[in-house]
Amino acid sequence: MSDSAPARAILTDIEGTTSSLSFVKDVLFPYARERMDEFIREHGDEPPVRRELGAVSELAGKPLSDREATAQLLEWIDEDRKATPLKALQGMIWEHGYRQGDFKGHVYEDAARRLYEWADAGLRLCVFSSGSVQAQKLLFGHSEAGDLTPLFSGWFDTRIGAKHEAEAYRRIAGEIGLPPNEILFLSDIDRELDAAAAAGLRTTLLNRDGQCAAEGHPVATNFDEVRP
Numbered sequence: 001m002s003d004s005a006p007a008r009a010i011l012t013d014i015e016g017t018t019s020s021l022s023f024v025k026d027v028l029f030p031y032a033r034e035r036m037d038e039f040i041r042e043h044g045d046e047p048p049v050r051r052e053l054g055a056v057s058e059l060a061g062k063p064l065s066d067r068e069a070t071a072q073l074l075e076w077i078d079e080d081r082k083a084t085p086l087k088a089l090q091g092m093i094w095e096h097g098y099r100q101g102d103f104k105g106h107v108y109e110d111a112a113r114r115l116y117e118w119a120d121a122g123l124r125l126c127v128f129s130s131g132s133v134q135a136q137k138l139l140f141g142h143s144e145a146g147d148l149t150p151l152f153s154g155w156f157d158t159r160i161g162a163k164h165e166a167e168a169y170r171r172i173a174g175e176i177g178l179p180p181n182e183i184l185f186l187s188d189i190d191r192e193l194d195a196a197a198a199a200g201l202r203t204t205l206l207n208r209d210g211q212c213a214a215e216g217h218p219v220a221t222n223f224d225e226v227r228p
C-alpha cells in the first residue's frame, strides 16, 4: 500500500490533537494535583488504589509510605511524567470531576465532526494517549460535543508501551488486527510520530498552534486537513 492509499483505521493522540493543551494542563492536571493527597488518604485502602500505590513504589525503586508516595506523585505531576500509576490515579480523581459536572472534556469542533464522518465512512477509530484508558473514556464520554465513546473501538494507554517507542505501535497494530501501513497515527509530538513511523504506521502531525515541528511527517492544522 502506498502512502496515498486510504487508511482503514485512525489512531489518535488526545492532548494537543483532539483536545487543547490548555484543557489538560490548566484544568485536568491542577484538578488532580489539588485532590491527590485527600484522594489517597480517603481511598488508599481500596484495592485498585493500593495497586497503583504499589506501582509508585516499584517505579521509585523502594517501598514508600502513602505520604511519600503522594509526594512522589506530586513531583511527577510537576515534571509532567507519563508514569502509568500516576495516570491511573489521575483518571480516578477526574472521574469525580466529570460526574459532578466540574468540567467537560474539551474536544475541538473539527475533531468531533471528522470523527463522526470517519466512523460513518467505515474507518475504525482508536485512541492512544498517556492518559489512562479510564481517563480517555471519561474525556470522550463527557465531552462538550456529547458522548463520543461509541465512535471508538480501541483504547490504548502506556500499559501497552511508551508513546515514543516503536514497539508500542507494533503491539497496537497487532491488537487492531491491521497491517501498520493501514493505520494513520495523529499526534502533535514529533517523537511519537517518529516512533509510529518506525513501526510502519502512516502519520500526520497536528500543528494546531503553529508551534510544532516534525520533519518527515505530513502536517495538518486541524482534522479537516487530515487525509486518511
Ligand SMILES: CSCCC(=O)C(=O)COP(=O)(O)O
Residues within 6 Å of the ligand: 013, 014, 015, 016, 024, 028, 082, 087, 128, 129, 130, 131, 132, 135, 136, 139, 163
Ligand atoms: C486522557 S486525558 C489526559 C491526558 C494526559 O493525562 C496526558 O498526559 C496527555 O497525554 P497525551 O498522550 O494525550 O498527549
Ligand SMILES: [Mg+2]
Residues within 6 Å of the ligand: 013, 014, 015, 016, 017, 187, 188, 189
Ligand atoms: Mg499530544
